[in-house]
Amino acid sequence: MLDINELFREEYSVLEEARLAAADAQLPAEVCREKLWAVSTHYQRLIRESYRLISRSDRAERELTRMNEQLQQLAARLEYEATHDPLTDVFNRSAIINQINSGLQEGDVALILLDIDHFKRINDEYGHPTGDRVICALVSRVRHAVPESAAIGRVGGEEFTIVLPNARVEEAMITASYIHASLNASPLDVLPQQLVTASFGVSLGVKGSSFETLYSEADGALYNAKKRGRNQVALHETFFRAPVKVNFARENIQH
Numbered sequence: 001m002l003d004i005n006e007l008f009r010e011e012y013s014v015l016e017e018a019r020l021a022a023a024d025a026q027l028p029a030e031v032c033r034e035k036l037w038a039v040s041t042h043y044q045r046l047i048r049e050s051y052r053l054i055s056r057s058d059r060a061e062r063e064l065t066r067m068n069e070q071l072q073q074l075a076a077r078l079e080y081e082a083t084h085d086p087l088t089d090v091f092n093r094s095a096i097i098n099q100i101n102s103g104l105q106e107g108d109v110a111l112i113l114l115d116i117d118h119f120k121r122i123n124d125e126y127g128h129p130t131g132d133r134v135i136c137a138l139v140s141r142v143r144h145a146v147p148e149s150a151a152i153g154r155v156g157g158e159e160f161t162i163v164l165p166n167a168r169v170e171e172a173m174i175t176a177s178y179i180h181a182s183l184n185a186s187p188l189d190v191l192p193q194q195l196v197t198a199s200f201g202v203s204l205g206v207k208g209s210s211f212e213t214l215y216s217e218a219d220g221a222l223y224n225a226k227k228r229g230r231n232q233v234a235l236h237e238t239f240f241r242a243p244v245k246v247n248f249a250r251e252n253i254q255h
C-alpha cells in the first residue's frame with residue numbers, strides 16, 4: 001500500500017518551506033527566489049511524472065481491452081469447437097443431445113435419423129478422403145432441404161440427426177421425404193458417377209419425454225428402413241395407428 005506522505009515527502013518539505021517563506025515578511029528577496037525556484041522545479045517534475053503515468057495507464061488499458069477481446073474470441077471458438085463436428089460443421093453428438101433434452105422440456109420434438117447407405121463401399125471404392133467429401137456434400141444438401149428451425153447433428157460416422165423442435169410427426173416425415181427425394185434426384189457433385197442415398201428413421205418425443213426414448217424409437221425406425229432395402233423413410237411403429245399423410249411437391253426439391 002502506497003503511503004502518500006512518504007511518496008511525496010520531498011515535495012511536502014519544499015511546499016512547507018515555501019509556505020514559511022511566504023509568511024515571513026522579513027525574508028530577503030534572494031532567499032524567496034530560491035524557494036520559488038525549488039517549488040517550480042518540483043512542480044515541473046510532478047507534471048512530467050503525471051504525464052508519464054497517464055500514458056502508461058492508457059497503454060495498459062488498451063492492452064487490457066485487446067486481451068479481453070482475444071479472450072472473448074477464444075471462448076467463442078472453444079464453445080464452437082466443443083459443440084460442432086470439425087468435418088461438417090454441424091452440431092456434434094453432445095450438443096444435439098443437449099438440444100433435444102432442452103427441446104423436450106419446452107414441447108414436442110420430432111427427430112429424423114439419417115444413415116448413409118452402403119457408405120463403407122464408397123470408402124472402399126473411392127478412398128476415405130472422397131468419403132469425407134461425400135459426407136460434406138450430403139450435409140450441404142440436407143441443409144438446403146430442412147426448415148430453418150431444424151438443428152442438424154452428426155451422431156456417428158455416417159449417421160446424422162435432424163431435430164425439429166415443436167414440430168408434428170407429419171412435418172418430420174415431409175422433411176425426411178424431401179431430403180430423400182433430393183438425394184435421389186441427382187448425384188452429389190463430388191461423386192457424379194453414382195447416387196448416394198440414405199435411410200431415414202422418424203419419431204416424435206412428446207413434451208417431458210427423454211432423449212433416450214426418442215432416439216431409440218427413431219433408431220428402431222431407421223433399422224426397419226435399412227432392413228426393408230435402404231433408401232427409404234420409415235416411421236416409428238407407434239404412429240402406425242394414426243396414419244400420417246405426406247404430401248410434398250417434387251418441383252420444390254432442391255439439389
Ligand SMILES: Nc1nc2c(ncn2[C@@H]2O[C@H](COP(=O)(O)OP(=O)(O)OP(=O)(O)O)[C@@H](O)[C@H]2O)c(=O)[nH]1
Binds near residue numbers: 127131157158
Ligand atoms: N470417409 C469417412 N468414413 C467414415 C467416417 N466415419 C465413419 N466412416 C465409415 O463409414 C462406414 C460405415 O460402415 P457401416 O457401418 O458398415 O455401414 P454402411 O456401409 O454405410 O452400410 P449400411 O449402413 O448398412 O447401409 C465405415 O466404413 C466407416 O469407416 C468419416 O468420418 N469419414
